[in-house]
Amino acid sequence: MKTPRFGERLVALIVLAALLFSPPLILPFDRTANGGLSWLPLYLFLAWGIVIALAAWLMEHGYDDQGGA
Amino acid sequence: MPRVLVVDDEPNIVLSLEFLMQQAGFDVVTAGDGEQALARVAEQAPDLILLDISLPGISGFDVLEQLRADPVHARLPIIMLTAHGREVEREKGMALGADDYVTKPFSTQALVDKVQALLDEAR
Amino acid sequence: MRTDPLVLGVAFGYLALLFVIAAWGDRRAEQGRSVIGSPTVYTLSIAVYCTAWTFYGSVGRAAEYGPSFLMIYLGPTLAMLASPFVIRKMVRIARAQRITSIADFISARYGKSGSLGALVALIALIGITPYIALQLKAITLSHAVLMNYPEPPGLRLVEEGFWADKSFWVALVLAVFIILFGTRYLDASERHEGMVAAIAFESLVKLFAFLAVGIFTVFVMFNGPGDLFARAASHPELNDALSLEAVPGGGIGWVGTLVLAFLAFLTLPRQFQVLVVENVDERHIKRASWLFPLYLLVINLFVIPIALAGVLLGDPGGDPDSFVLTLPLSAGLDDLPLLVFIGGLSAATGMVIVETIALSTMVSNHLVMPLLLRSPHLHLGSRGNLSGWLLGIRRVAIVMILLLGYLYHALIGDSYSLVTIGLVSFAAATQFAPALLLGLYWRGATRLGATLGLLAGFAVWIYTLLLPGFAQSGWLDDTFLQHGPFGLAWLRPYALFGLEGWDIYSHSLLWSQLANAGTLIGVSLFTQQNRLEQTQAALFTGALHTSLVYTPLWQGQTTRGELEALLNRYLGAPATERILTGLAQQTSDDQAVPPEVIARAERALAGALGSASARVLINSVVRGEALDLEAVLSILDTTSQTLEYNRQLEQKSRELAKVGEELRSANERLRELDRLKDEFVAMVSHELRTPLTSIRAFAEILRDNHDLPDDKRRHFLDVVVLESQRLSRLIEEILDLARLESGRLTLHPQRLDLAALVRQSVDAVHRVQEERGVMLEVAIDTDEAPVIGDPDRLEQVIINLLDNAGKFAADENPHVLLRLERHKQHYRLSVEDNGHGIGEDERERVFEKFHQIQQYGAGSGQVRGRPRGSGLGLPISRGIVAHLGGRLWVENASTLGGACLVMELPMAPAGIEVQEAVKKNKAPPER
Structure with missing residues (x-):
């Protein structure tokens, strides 16, 4: 048996990731720091890392191999 | 002359009972609620009590219970009066040690007879 | 120090190491102690996604177009997140039907259509060969940079001839490798364990090499990231380098690249090969779904620092694509550049190996074999053993594909930058997405719809990306780019129908996918599926839900002798024996074969030849209606009917439980009302009795006492009157209350x-x-x-x-x-x-x-x-x-x-x- 809400949680995570990676959510971070470089790459790497961490947690804890999705 | 204590919160009922008892030749004391009733018992040492159940404050049942708990009044004749026609109340009153139970409205003659009979029995 | 013999020695030594690893992997597999049975190896094999294009091109793209290169990796991140839904389904189908490639997958989905498989194989060949060329070019280029630094690399290919080009020899070595480890067995759906082990190893090498150069750049050439970013920030030219403004097409280009990478990750033939065909255990998918994105994140960590460092240290003539090499070279190092070269080599060779295997399988199974099967000389008439032929075809295909890639690189490789070819190939691969993904989830998609959709999307791709690319390389007159063909401005390839201001990839993606998916859906809605298509559509779309076992029921008749001859010819004697075990030894050649053996034979043939060819072959020996489609469909429908029925029952019982609950609470409410009513009646009776008591008592007193004094008599009569009034008032009130409560x-x-x-x-x-x-x-x-x-x-x-x-x-x-x-x-x-x-x-x-x-x-x-x-x-x-x-x-x-x-x-x-x-x-x- 898989955790009953695995599917819903995974869909939510995919939607979250898609939103985090695209405009308009990336626009607020497209600002230059005091020196002149944009924060955008830093934001992207952070968001990416968070999504991976959430996925790792979900896959390793919320999912059992025997079930179907 | 035997003394009868009439306890009821309806002034007109007290009035009628007072008249009836006086006419039957008893000395009558009255009370409008449970506390008063207990005080009258202590002061006046009545020979019989006509006790209404639904009284403001201490109910008739409480008065009955307290009197029966005191050995001095354990055998004092008490007639319960009630406007509730329910059997449960009658049984409760009898279980608590009432000598008789009269449902309102009552026949005046029957009530007087009951009082007389109980007083005779007690003597 | 950087002498040619040394570099060549190391490079070919590395390739030799790959041979050793692959051979070791294959031997372990034969011993039953597989080395690739782990989710980590599966993840590393998926990392074949990171080619030389990632290794060298990401830095170049970052230097030119800012953070947009990340989209190429965020797209696959999204795809891998969805893998428990999508890829698991594909793996399950591929296992049940012995799918050998994405062409086979699409062909099988649409009724084992031979023409559709051929079309997919053709598109893949046209779209992906340049990508292979790109890898070979990267090898040549990186070798030239390594040898000539600080002189510009200068591709002297044309002057020197191909024998001087190292990548030609690399391609040859790779051809040998692929033939050895990619075509050991005839059955292409068997795993290539040795090859996968080598690919996983290559993924480790390229990651290690890239991290090494990144760490060297940030911590040795600069004093940590803070120093590097501070210096970059003070560089006015770099002000906008990392912002969205540097991205071609802005926000639209951003999203377009993200979608492009997402789709391409699922449809590139090599990704299909490692994700689906080479998957040994579908449970590995869940680990890979986060571990692979992590790999991507790590390998991209130093891309921006290296790009910034390359620009800062100013190598004006230097190509940003080569920063990875030139940075350590400029620091005067010898070992690190060599490591980087090997890393780039590993990225390139990994891609070439897997892509070539995938393409050669498609070419032999879907382009060559169907033609051969039609030829009367090769077919049943002749008695030779064809299994050797099959392997031969595949081997020739491998050599041809690599040669084609090399020619592409040698002849026209200079016209595009690395990144451009990569994205053009991506866009070609995404043409498979509608047929693949819609086919997985929409039972109504038909063969004709998929075929026309593919053609439409491919045509738009050619018009909006390939032809303009040719024009820019100078082989075509480029006036049609500026003014449209025949002067029709609305047909300009980069601004189709007047859609301007988009980057060329998003533009092409939009129109080609619209044409492709639109045609697929539109045509499907108006065409009929034949029965085999219906069955396959049901089996594909229902693969996860109904734990269907693929057990087609064969109705037709064939004899043991005929089947044995067929299998022998195409698969060889040992395989034939395995398939026919279970048939009693003494069974004579004329005896009929049980249906499940025919099914097993078809699956075995499908593993070797693809499902479409297998079906043609089986039909050639089986008489009568070969497959009882009615029966399969009825099994499917029964299953779904049962499911539906169960679902309805469940819902009914839930409803019943709810009704029961409602009844119970209604009952409780009624009881409570009953109790309240009793209480009310008791209260009313009590209230009525009280005045009645006085009235009766005084009435009796007055009756029994005639000699009462007047004042007393009047007093008592007054009481009777007052209490009577009270009584009637009370009755009035009770009636009011009753009316109020009943709303009357x-x-x-x-x-x-x-x-x-x-x-x-x-x-x-x-x-x-x-x-x-x-x-x-x-x-x-x-x-x-x-x-x-x-x-x-x-x-x-x-x-x-x-x-x-x-x-x-x-x-x-x-x-x-x-x-x-x-x-x-x-x-x-x-x-x-x-x-x-x-x-x-x-x-x-x-x-x-x-x-x-x-x-x-x-x-x-x-x-x-x-x-x-x-x-x-x-x-x-x-x-x-x-x-x-x-x-x-x-x-x-x-x-x-x-x-x-x-x-x-x-x-x-x-x-x-x-x-x-x-x-x-x-x-x-x-x-």
Whole structure:
């Protein structure tokens, strides 16, 4: 048996990731720091890392191999 | 002359009972609620009590219970009066040690007879 | 130090190492101790996604176009997140049907269509070969940079001839490798364990090499990331380098690249190969779904720092694509550049190996074999063993594909930058997405729809990306780029239908996917599936839900002899024996073969030849309707019907449980009502008996005593009269209450002046209150108080309130204050007394029926002859006020300190019909 809400949680995570990676959510971070470089790459790497961490947690804890999705 | 204590919160009922008892030749004391009733018992040492159940404050049942708990009044004749026609109340009153139970409205003659009979029995 | 022999020695030494690893992996597999049976190896094999394009090109793209290169990796991140839905389904289908490639997958989905498989194989060949060329070019270029630094690399290919080009020899070595480890078995759906092990190893090498150069750049050439970014920030040219402005096409280009990478990750032939065909255990997918994105994140960590460093250290002539190499070279190192070269080599060779295997399988199974099967010379007539032929075809295909890639690189490789070819290939691969993904989830997609969709999308791809690329390379007249073909501006390839301002990839993606998916859906809606298509569509779309076992029922007849001959010819004797085990040895050649053996034979042939060819072959020996499609479909339908039926049953039982629950609570409510009714009857009887008792007692006294004094007689008669009045009032109240509760209370609402009504009510009770010694004070703060109400009923309420207040006012100097004032859109009438007041917890209970407020103090009931209330006045008053749209409640008396009852009625709207106003204000009856 898989955790009953695995599917819903995974869909939510995919939607979250898609939103985090695209405009308009990336626009607020497209600002230059005091020196002149944009924060955008830093934001992207952070968001990416968070999504991976959430996925790792979900896959390793919320999912059992025997079930179907 | 035997003394009868009439306890009821309806002034007109007290009035009628007072008249009836006086006419039957008893000395009558009255009370409008449970506390008063207990005080009258202590002061006046009545020979019989006509006790209404639904009284403001201490109910008739409480008065009955307290009197029966005191050995001095354990055998004092008490007639319960009630406007509730329910059997449960009658049984409760009898279980608590009432000598008789009269449902309102009552026949005046029957009530007087009951009082007389109980007083005779007690003597 | 960087001598040619050394570099070549290391490079070919590395390739030799790959051979060793692959051979080791294969031997372990034969011994049954697989080295690739782990989710980590699976993840590393997926990392074949990161090619030389990632290794060298990401830095170049970052230097030119800012952070947009990340989209190429965020897309696959999204795809891998969805892998428990999508890829798991594909793996399950591929396992059940022995799918060998993405062409086979799409062909099988649409009724094992041979033409569709051929089309997919052709598109892949055209679209992906340049990508292979790109890898070879990267090898040549990186070698040249390594050898010539600090001179510009200068591709001297044309002058020197191919034998001097190292990548030609690399390609040759790779061809040998792929033939050795990619075509060991005929069955292409068997895993290539040795090859996968080598690919996983290559993924580790390229990651290690890239991290090494990144760490060297950031921590040795600069003093950590802080120093690097501070110096980059002070460089005015780099101001916008990392912002969205540097991305071609801005926000649209951003999203376009993200979608492009997402789709391409699922449809690139090499990704399909490692994700689906080479998957050994579908449980590995869940680990890979986050571990692979992590790999991507790590390998991209240093891309931006290296790009910034490359620009900062100013190598004006340097190609950003080569920063990875030139940075350590400029620092005067020898070992690190060599490591980087090997890393790039590993990225390139990994991609070439897997892509070539995938393409060669497609080419041999879907382009060559179907042609050969049609040729009468090769078919059943001849008696030779064809299994060797099959392997031969695949090997030739491998060599041809690599040669084609090399030619592409040698002849036209200079025209594009690395990144450009990569994205053009991506866009070609995404043409498979509609047929693949819609086919997985929409049962109605038909073969014709998929074929036409693919053609349409591919045509748009050629027109919007390939031809303009040719034009820019100078092989075509590029006027049609600027002005459109035949001067038709709306047909300009980079601004189709006037869509301008988009980057070319998003532009092409949009139009080609629209054409592709649109045609697929549109045509599918108007075409019929044949029965095999229906079956396959059902098996594909239902792969996850109904745990279907693929057991096609063969109806047709064939003999053991015929089947054995067929299998022998295409698969060889050992494989044939495995398939036919279970058939009794003594079975004669003329005996009929059981259906499941025919099914097993078809699957085995499909693993070697692809499903379409396998089907053609089986049909050639089986007589009669080969496959009982009706039966398969009915199995499918029964399964889904059963599921549907179960679902309905479940829903029914849930509904039943709910109804039961409702019944139970309704029953409880009824019981509660019953109890309340009993209580009410008891209370009513008690209240009626009390006056009746006095009446009867005095009536009997008067009857039995004729000689009573006159004053006493009159007194007793007065009591009888008073108690009779009380009795009738009580009955009236009980009836009112009953009407209120049943909603049958008839009110006669009209517009009236509440102030006047108050004065009238006060007059009515004034005398009685005076007699009782109550001081009644009236304060009306408004001239007129128009409300809608029934005057009689409202007067009853006001009198009741005054009466109550009089009863509960203080024994000494009883005082009652009535106040009428306007409050917002309402009129408020409050009646205060100076009595004990009503405690917080009693304030709602006074509106309960027969609730009598306890009056403390000895004999208070008799003081001033105030009669006791029935306990019905306030509930009735509240009911009436509620019917008129108002409220009645208790609060603290602000002036007199006792209780205060407040009645609030809405102001009568000027000029509105009375009846309507009442309807609107009418509250539901209270229980």
